[in-house]
Amino acid sequence: MAFLEIRDLTKVYGEKVVLDELNLSAQDGEFISLLGPSGCGKTTALRLIAGFLQPDGGSIAVNGREITNLPAYRRNIGMVFQSYALFPHMTVGQNIAFGLEQRRFSRGEISKAVDESLDMVRLNGFASRRPAELSGGQQQRVALARALVFKPQLLLLDESLSALDKKLRVQMQLELRQIQKEVGVTAVFVTHDHEEALTMSDRVAVMRNGRIVQLDTPSNVYRAPVDGFVAESLGEANFLRGSVRSKDGSGFVLDLGDGLSLAVATDRQVDVGETCTVAIRPEDIELAPARSARSDVVGHVRSIAFAGNTTLYVIEALRREIRVRRPNSAAAENGFALDQEVALAWNAGAALVLSDRQGVS
Ligand SMILES: Nc1ncnc2c1ncn2[C@@H]1O[C@H](COP(=O)(O)OP(=O)(O)O)[C@@H](O)[C@H]1O
Ligand SMILES: [Mg+2]
Known part of the structure; x- marks a missing residue:
């Protein structure tokens, strides 16, 4: 006890x-x-x-x-x-x-x-x-x-x-x-x-x-x-909701509708056809100039907010707004411009796969 x-x-x-x-x-x-x-x-x-x-x-x-x-x-x-x-x-x-x-x-x-x-x-x-x-x-x-x-x-x-x-x-x-x-x-x-x-x-x-x-x-x-409620309670997150189109040993492909899809690297077990929500924290997303990077997710910078130790970017990608927060330091200032084309990437494990029973609506 x-x-x-x-x-x-x-x-x-x-x-x-x-x-x-x-x-x-x-x-x-x-x-x-x-x-x-x-x-x-x-x-x-x-x-x-x-x-x-x-x-x-x-x-x-x-x-x-x-x-x-x-x-x-x-x-x-x-x-x-x-x-x-x-x-x-x-x-x-x-x-x-x-x-x-x-x-x-x-x-x-x-x-x-x-x-x-x-x-x-x-x-x-x-x-x-x-x-x-x-x-x-x-x-x-x-x-x-x-x-x-x-x-x-x-x-x-x-x-x-x-x-x-x-x-x-x-x-x-x-x-x-x-x-x-x-x-x-x-x-x-x-x-x-x-x-x-x-x-x-x-x-x-x-x-x-x-x-x-x-x-x-x-x-x-x-x-x-x-x-999703807990994910949102603890800090900012981008929520992507869809159904599982296919899966393999390293993760699954999430069908986001409108012909859009997202490859999700995870060890979380899901079933094909199941609906689920993937949450990605803004600080877990990396940005690179679109042409230099190989990424499935490409978008455009729609707003930039300097917040001292971080900069918050809103990126239009996957036909939605995705928030990306990058650290700033004297050595590494973030240098992306408004309307620039950028590639989004994150490490395996950064995509939090949430149970849909209590997920965000
Ligand atoms: N004496 C009371 N009579 C009726 N409703 C109450 C009373 N005290 C609290 N509530 C209601 O209970 C709910 C939880 O209140 P509370 O415990 O103060 O929440 P929190 O501290 O999380 O903000 C609220 O909807 C509040 O209106
Ligand atoms: Mg209280």
């Missing part, structure tokens, strides 16, 4: 099934991200784990003990919210001590625990400040200290970095992960930002309509998505 074991967790509001027999597990000390679009049930899932809501079905166990029906205050779970929810009129120290005072810890215990948790989040010396005197990142760390002060067995974070600007957010991602590792607490982190989920997590749980669609390592959800 995993450290956190959620089975068939269900929550219904009126007619609406918000969580639909959700299953999720985490190992001791693991950092799991719940990634999904707004409204898919992420916050509801966290609130059920924390005990702020009661489920309509299913069970939650932590460290071998079922907690489904325990009140929130007896679960020993720390939670950090997006809004931080700090008390503005209290100092940092008082904010962190508040929950301990409610539970009638002694003065000595409280002062020691507050110091320790400020230490954990690297805010020593800030105890007498008020939240308004802190930066967004520091307020976030106070909220984290307040969640960790109880030495919780589980830490839940709900979009807790979303309010920070991009640069600070990236810095806090690394810092939060470092602190979580040092403390050794198992964490469930909710986000709708796929880069955040990929960089921070041991495993990513991709969520859709109240269910977990895939739970796997960042590289597996990115490189081996189970369906």
Whole structure:
């Protein structure tokens, strides 16, 4: 049994099934991200784990003990919210001590625990400040200290970095992960930002309509998505849908309709006649001047967007628009021009063959 074991967790509001027999597990000390679009049930899932809501079905166990029906205050779970929810009129120290005072810890215990948790989040010396005197990142760390002060067995974070600007957010991602590792607490982190989920997590749980669609390592959800929804949730992709015309040992030929076809190199087994979707990440496609390259796929550059470390090209090929993202560096600037004829190529394995049952429409 995993450290956190959620089975068939269900929550219904009126007619609406918000969580639909959700299953999720985490190992001791693991950092799991719940990634999904707004409204898919992420916050509801966290609130059920924390005990702020009661489920309509299913069970939650932590460290071998079922907690489904325990009140929130007896679960020993720390939670950090997006809004931080700090008390503005209290100092940092008082904010962190508040929950301990409610539970009638002694003065000595409280002062020691507050110091320790400020230490954990690297805010020593800030105890007498008020939240308004802190930066967004520091307020976030106070909220984290307040969640960790109880030495919780589980830490839940709900979009807790979303309010920070991009640069600070990236810095806090690394810092939060470092602190979580040092403390050794198992964490469930909710986000709708796929880069955040990929960089921070041991495993990513991709969520859709109240269910977990895939739970796997960042590289597996990115490189081996189970369906089009997961592929799209983790980053940009070009989707090519068709039916399998023929196959051989190295892959198959996808019939795209309108007399178009595409040779797909893959070891994924498909049947002739089967419809499927092939997803190709923009950064996996290479461009070359059309005349110099041997490629089945040739097209024209329709737009060019310089984005600093990459350039995004939209190529009209196969009678559709294909997005191609090429890295830039001082040594290798991309030099393709508008309307230039280019050849597209990618390595075997770059074409992700997706199950059509849940593929994109
Ligand atoms: N108290 C409630 N009553 C009715 N519907 C709710 C309630 N709380 C959440 N919902 C609905 O449940 C769905 C999931 O909400 P939520 O868990 O907040 O999603 P997320 O955090 O992924 O954006 C949404 O459609 C939301 O409108
Ligand atoms: Mg939410």
